Amino acid sequence: MAWFGTIRLVGDAGEVSTLTTSLAEIASSDAALRAFLHGLPGVDRVGADQRAAMLGTRSIKTTAKAQAIDLAISMVDLTTLEGADTPGKVRAMCAKAVRPDPADPSVPKVAAVCVYPDLVAGAVAALRGSGVRVASVATAFPSGRSSLEVKVADTALAVAAGADEIDMVIDRGAFLAGDYRKVYDEIVAIKAACAGDGRDAHLKVILETGELATYDNVRRASWLAMLAGADFIKTSTGKVAPAATLPVTLVMLEAVRDFRAATGRVVGVKPAGGIRTTKDAIKNLVLVNETAGDDWLTPDRFRLGASSLLNDLLMQRQKMSTGRYAGPDYFTLD
Amino acid sequence: MFEYAPAPESRDVVDIRPSYGLFVNGEWVDSPGGEREKTVNPASEEVLAEFTMATDADVDRAVTAARAAYDTVWSRMPGRERAKYLFRIARIIQERARELAVLESLDNGKPIRESRDVDLPLVAAHFFYHAGWADKLEYAGFGPAPRPLGVAAQVIPWNFPLLMLAWKIAPALACGNTVVLKPAETTPLTALAFAEICRQADLPPGVVNIVTGAGATGRALVEHPGVRKVAFTGSTEVGRQIARSVAGTRKKLTLELGGKAANIVYEDAALDQAVEGIVNGIFFNQGHVCCAGSRLLVQESIEGELLDALKRRLATLRLGDPLDKNTDIGAINSAAQLAKIRELSEAGEQEGAERWSPSCPIPDKGYWFPPTLFTGVAQSHRIAREEIFGPVLSVLTFRTPAEAVEKANNTPFGLSAGVWTEKGSRILWTADRLRAGVVWANTFNRFDPTSPFGGYRESGYGREGGRHGLEAYLDV
Numbered sequence: 034m035a036w037f038g039t040i041r042l043v044g045d046a047g048e049v050s051t052l053t054t055s056l057a058e059i060a061s062s063d064a065a066l067r068a069f070l071h072g073l074p075g076v077d078r079v080g081a082d083q084r085a086a087m088l089g090t091r092s093i094k095t096t097a098k099a100q101a102i103d104l105a106i107s108m109v110d111l112t113t114l115e116g117a118d119t120p121g122k123v124r125a126m127c128a129k130a131v132r133p134d135p136a137d138p139s140v141p142k143v144a145a146v147c148v149y150p151d152l153v154a155g156a157v158a159a160l161r162g163s164g165v166r167v168a169s170v171a172t173a174f175p176s177g178r179s180s181l182e183v184k185v186a187d188t189a190l191a192v193a194a195g196a197d198e199i200d201m202v203i204d205r206g207a208f209l210a211g212d213y214r215k216v217y218d219e220i221v222a223i224k225a226a227c228a229g230d231g232r233d234a235h236l237k238v239i240l241e242t243g244e245l246a247t248y249d250n251v252r253r254a255s256w257l258a259m260l261a262g263a264d265f266i267k268t269s270t271g272k273v274a275p276a277a278t279l280p281v282t283l284v285m286l287e288a289v290r291d292f293r294a295a296t297g298r299v300v301g302v303k304p305a306g307g308i309r310t311t312k313d314a315i316k317n318l319v320l321v322n323e324t325a326g327d328d329w330l331t332p333d334r335f336r337l338g339a340s341s342l343l344n345d346l347l348m349q350r351q352k353m354s355t356g357r358y359a360g361p362d363y364f365t366l367d
Numbered sequence: 368m369f370e371y372a373p374a375p376e377s378r379d380v381v382d383i384r385p386s387y388g389l390f391v392n393g394e395w396v397d398s399p400g401g402e403r404e405k406t407v408n409p410a411s412e413e414v415l416a417e418f419t420m421a422t423d424a425d426v427d428r429a430v431t432a433a434r435a436a437y438d439t440v441w442s443r444m445p446g447r448e449r450a451k452y453l454f455r456i457a458r459i460i461q462e463r464a465r466e467l468a469v470l471e472s473l474d475n476g477k478p479i480r481e482s483r484d485v486d487l488p489l490v491a492a493h494f495f496y497h498a499g500w501a502d503k504l505e506y507a508g509f510g511p512a513p514r515p516l517g518v519a520a521q522v523i524p525w526n527f528p529l530l531m532l533a534w535k536i537a538p539a540l541a542c543g544n545t546v547v548l549k550p551a552e553t554t555p556l557t558a559l560a561f562a563e564i565c566r567q568a569d570l571p572p573g574v575v576n577i578v579t580g581a582g583a584t585g586r587a588l589v590e591h592p593g594v595r596k597v598a599f600t601g602s603t604e605v606g607r608q609i610a611r612s613v614a615g616t617r618k619k620l621t622l623e624l625g626g627k628a629a630n631i632v633y634e635d636a637a638l639d640q641a642v643e644g645i646v647n648g649i650f651f652n653q654g655h656v657c658c659a660g661s662r663l664l665v666q667e668s669i670e671g672e673l674l675d676a677l678k679r680r681l682a683t684l685r686l687g688d689p690l691d692k693n694t695d696i697g698a699i700n701s702a703a704q705l706a707k708i709r710e711l712s713e714a715g716e717q718e719g720a721e722r723w724s725p726s727c728p729i730p731d732k733g734y735w736f737p738p739t740l741f742t743g744v745a746q747s748h749r750i751a752r753e754e755i756f757g758p759v760l761s762v763l764t765f766r767t768p769a770e771a772v773e774k775a776n777n778t779p780f781g782l783s784a785g786v787w788t789e790k791g792s793r794i795l796w797t798a799d800r801l802r803a804g805v806v807w808a809n810t811f812n813r814f815d816p817t818s819p820f821g822g823y824r825e826s827g828y829g830r831e832g833g834r835h836g837l838e839a840y841l842d843v
Binding site: 098 | 368369370371372373374480484635636637638639640643644683692693789809810
C-alpha cells in the first residue's frame, strides 16, 4: 500500500481528525506533495483505452435504456459558455432546464445550468424554487491565465450573485511545470471563496485533461484536486479538444473510487465537452456503473456537462415511448 | 441500481441443418459406415445438429481427394492465383461475420462479445494476412523457390473452433498445400459452415476437406500414409500420442499443446490495467485458452491491494446467456470439461488453498462454472501445476524478480507468460529469462496474424502466424 500509505495507516486507526492532519501533511510541502502524486500507480494507456472501449460495447436496451435516459437527463449541466451569451439566452435555457420537454411533464428536470459569472444573477432569478442549481465557471475561465487575486474575485462575484456551484479551472501551466503546490494552493483559495458570504457553493475543479495529455497526469491532477478539497472533478472546459473522452473519464472514476477507499470522502465526476448523443451519455453511465459503482449514479455525484445532448436524449426518450422519431423541430432550440 | 436489460443477439441469422455429412472433394458426402453424434449448445444442453463420425475409409477418401487436388491443381497454381482464393474467403468471412459469431457462440458457449469482437476479426485477419504471403514466399527467407509439402492433416480443439481452423488452413493453403481438417467433436458447426464458404469462394474441389469425428477419426487422419504434414492443437497427452505415431515417418509435425502461464505483477505495475490484464488472462473464453494466465504471481508488497482490486473487479463480471451482448463469462464447453474443472478446484481446496468466487447466479440448465480465485496457493499444489482449462486463477506471491522468474519457469509447460511493470528495463530483464514461447508485457491474450505463436517443452513445438509460421508448411 505504498502509494497511500500515510492515509491508509491513519484510516486504520479510524480517527477523522488525524486523517485530516495526514492529508494536510501530504500537502505540507512541495516535496511531500510531489512524492505522493508521483507515487500513485501509473496508468497504462493501451490498457485504459481497451477497457473503456470494451465498456463502450455494452448494449443498453429497452427498460435499461429508458432508465438510463431519464438518469442522464437528471445529470445534465445544461451549459452555455459563449462570448455572445445574453441574459435573454440564459433565461431561455433556464426554462428548458426546468421543463426540458414542454409536451411531456414526466421528463425530469436537469441538474443545473452552467453560465459565466456575470450571468449568474439572471439564472438564479429564473430558476428560483425550481430545484435546478446554478453553476458558474470562474477563475479566468477557460485558460486560467490570471493572478490568484483576479481568480478569487471572479469566484466571489459568482458566489455573491447566488451560484450554487463553481466550476474552476486549474493552472495547467503550473501543473505541467511540476509546481503542484501552486495548483493546490489555488484550489484551496477558491474553495475558501466558495464558502464566502455565508454561502457554501460546491466546487468543481476542471482539470482540462486535453492539455494534461497523459493519463498519468490525469490521475495525479485528480488526486491533487481531491486533496485540495474539490467536491467534483471535471474533465474539460469544452474549449480544448480532445475534451471528455471515455478513457479519461474512466481514469477519473478510478481516482474517486480509490479516494473514497482511502479517505472515506466521496467526490463527484463531471465529464464535459463532446458528449452529444444519447449513446455517448449511456456509455458514460456504464463506465460509472462498472468502475466507481452505482453509488455514483446520482446527480449529486455524476454530471454530464453538455448543451446539444439534452435534445438528443429527449428525442430518444420520445422514440422509446412512441416507437417513432419526431423531427428536430419538435424539440426546442434554446 | 442500474440493471442491464437482456440484449440477446438474434439466432435468426444462422441456418443450422438437422444433420451434416462430411465435406470431401468439394461435395457433401455421407459416410457409408459412420455413426452419428449430436452437438449441443452448452448453455442450454439443447441439441443443435447431428454430425458424422468419420471412419478410416472416410478419412482415406478425404486424403485421396486432397492429394489429387494437390497434384493436379493447387501445387501448380501460381501464388498470386492462390492469393485470390484466400482473399475471397477472407471477404466472405467478413460478410458473414455476424452469422459465424452467433454459430460459434451457440456451439461453443463463448460470449457473443468475444466471438464478435475477437474470434471473427482474427479469423478474417489470418486469411487476409496469409493471402498476402501466397505470392511472396520466395522473400520469406526459406530459399528462392520454397515448395509446399503435400496434404496437411490438421486436428483442432474446441476452444476457438473457427479461429484455430483459420490458424491452420490459411498458412497451409497460402503455401500451396491441401488440407484435411478435423474439428473437435463438441464444436463442429463453424468448420462445417466454413466448408460452405469454400464452395461459395469456388475453391477447387479437394483443396479443403472437413471430416468430423472424435479421437479415432483424428488418429486415422494423422496416421494416414498419404499425409505429409501434421498440425495439432490440443492437450499435451494427445500431442504425445501424435508425436509417437509420427516419429520415423516423413511427416512434418507442429504441436500447440497445454500451458500453465505465469502472469507476473511487479509492485510498480499500473494497478488498474494489471487487474484488467489478469481478468482477461484467465477469464477470457471461460479460461478455455491454452495460453491463459492461470498462475498469478504477485509481488508480496502489493498482494493485499491487488487482491482487493481483483475481487472488486470479479464482482462486476456478468455470467450467463452467451448470446447476450453484455455477457462476460459464458458456458463451459462440455459436461466432461466441467467435471474436470470441478475436480481440480476441489483438489485445490483439499490441498489447503483458499477458494473465492463472487456471488453470481448460475443458470439452471447448461454447463457453468463461476469465476474462481484461489489464494494461498503453493507451487506444489495441483492447481499450480496442472492445466485446469477453466475460469480458475491460482494466486502465488514472490519477493524478488529472481524468485518470480524461478517460479514462473518451474513448470513443464512453456507456452506464454505476462509481465506487468511500468519499468521498461524490468520487462526486458524478465522476458529474457522466461521460458515461454510468448511473453506479453503490460497486456495479455493479444493475438495477431503477423506475430508467431507457439510454445516449447510440454507446450509443443513449431510456430503459427508470422513469417515463422510459414516454415511449417514449406519443404525447408
